[in-house]
Amino acid sequence: MENSRLAALLQTLDRKEQRELRKFIASPYFNQRQDVADLFEVLVKCINDNQPLPGKEETHRLLYGPGEVFDDHKVRMAMSFLLKLAEQYLVQRAFFEDSLAVKTKLAAIYRQRNLPRHFERTMREAQEGHRQQQFRNAGFHARTHRMLTEQFRFNLTQRRMVDYNLQAITDHLDVAYFAQKLRQTCTLLSHQAVYKKEYDFGLLQAVLRHIEEQNLTAHPAIAVYYYCYQSLVQPDDPAYFHQLKNLLVTEGDKFPPDEISDLYLLAINYCIRQYNKGGHGFLADEFDLYKEGLKKGYLLSNGTLSRFTYRNAVTVGLALKEFDWVEIFLREFKSKLEKGQQQSMYSFNLARLEFERQHFGSALQLLQKTTFDDILLDLAARALILKIFYEMDAHDALESHLDAMQRFIRRKEVISYHGEHYLNLAQFTRRLMEAQFDKKALEALKADIEKTEAVAERNWLLRQVPVNH
Incomplete structure (x- = not known):
């Protein structure tokens, strides 16, 4: 059972x-x-x-x-x-x-039962409710198409000599399809980039030509995915991304929560890829997206903020030295995390902030008085303690910590993949301590850090290697 x-x-x-x-x-x-x-x-x-x-x-x-x-x-x-x-x-x-879907279905039933007065009243209510709803995504146009089609069928049964509005029926069907097609294409491209799998995109090129020829980017439902698509296939032309970013800010409320959340994550991931390729200016764009998405609740799911989004927002804020914003964010969004994660995630990220402010004592105190049940978060906390001891020149404490950290990783077989990153961090830190006054050893260390794929805190390690020793 x-x-x-x-x-x-x-x-x-x-x-x-x-x-x-x-x-x-x-x-x-x-x-x-x-x-x-x-x-x-x-x-x-x-x-x-x-x-x-x-x-x-x-x-x-x-x-x-x-x-x-x-x-x-x-x-x-x-x-x-x-x-x-x-x-x-x-x-x-x-x-x-979904009261509008109910009314549309009810109107169809009344039409089938030849109850015209019932149909007309129900359809009026459905259309009025439809006009008042805020979303203008593909779903809105698909629903409009269904309502207009139902009205058309009713008019036929009543033999009414009226404008059947067939063009509007076709137009809304097109907008719904094009928006859905582009959304699915963006999903395929994102998946393709990670899993290296090839896809057949079907009618995509014909859809793109029609959108451009008919200026269909006037519809937010199409525009956001058109510019998202162009950002994915032409990442080195930032104009497309900035069009997308502007639309997310100005038209974001026209999309339901799950859809606008996906769009923000697509835009954030674009910024991350560009930053990793050397486009450091995109860090500010990523920060803007986090601020806007958090302020309007787009990055929350049913009122809950994932620990990954919480941590990533802090990472960007710290990189830009937006320390005051990070401090306020940590406090205000702590209660939005899942109950069992609130204290550990808050303490860990507050310790990161204190470390960047060079308040090493308070950062260490936060980490040492917090229990981290999540193994990966525990590893990240141990890595931060390592950095604190190094920055404080606490060599004896650092040696002891490195020993304990390496024993912990080897004992936890379930973290073998992630453990490799942190074992390399520990080993490179030992070499860094030993090679402080050895130019050749430092040059070799720098080369090894750069060429080793699995290294936690790579950028921090590289910053510790003296450039002109």
Whole structure:
């Protein structure tokens, strides 16, 4: 039972959803089996009380009484029925949350049942709600196409001599398709860059020609992905990226949260790639995107900020020496992190800030009084302590720390890939300490740091090597 699909699904429900599903199960239209309703109560009680879920034999006893002979098939059928009901509930709940989709579907039903007054009133309500909604993405144009198509079909059935608005139906269909095509193309290109896989882009070139000839970038739904696409295929022409960045700032509220979040991440990743190629000016653009995305909530998911975004925003702020902004950001967004990550992520990143401010004592204190449950975060904290001891010329403490760090990495086999980066950091730091007054040794060390692929804190190490020793 613990590992069943049913248990996994029920464990995702909050209390409100549990109450709604209970009513759903109690409706004779959806369910007429008492054992299914009883099974729901048994499982939900265990989940809410943080108790282990019963096995099949115990479940059988609870549902059918101790006098009944155990019947595995009977329990499995009850579980199957309950799973189907839970799935029906979730689908119905999701559908009815989209009131415009409901009204459009209802209008179609009225048309099919030849109820013109009902159709016209429902369609008016749907169109009014549609006009008032803020988003203007591909979904908006696809919905407009569906509504206009439904109106066209209704007018045909009523034999009305009216302008059927066929051009608008076609135009909205085109905009929806072109926007979706470009969005998918950007996804493919991003995936291709990481996994080196080739894709067939189908009608893309014809789509691009039509967009340019008809000036369809006037539609935000198309424009953001057109400039995103051009940024990906022509990365050395920053004009496309700056068009994209401007659109994200001015038109960002016209896209739903998951879509605008993806667009911001695409733009941020462009900045990272350009920075890594030597375009240091893009660091300021990346910082602008983080500030705007955080201020407007685009980089949050359901009100929660990922620890990766939290840490990356700090990295950019520190690189630009925007220390005051970083300090405020760390404090204001700490509560937006997942509960179990708040204190460790806050302390670690505040220590990074204190290190950059050269407040080495307070940085060390923050790291030493915090427990890091995440192994990779623990490694990063150990690397920061290494840097602090080095900057403080605390050689004895650094030697001891390097020994402990290397033992820790070798003991944790699960981090072998990441461990290599930190083992190399430790080894290069030892060589750096030993070669302080040896020009040839320093030159060899610099060359080794540059050519070794797996090195944590590479830039910091290179800065420690005297240039004109």
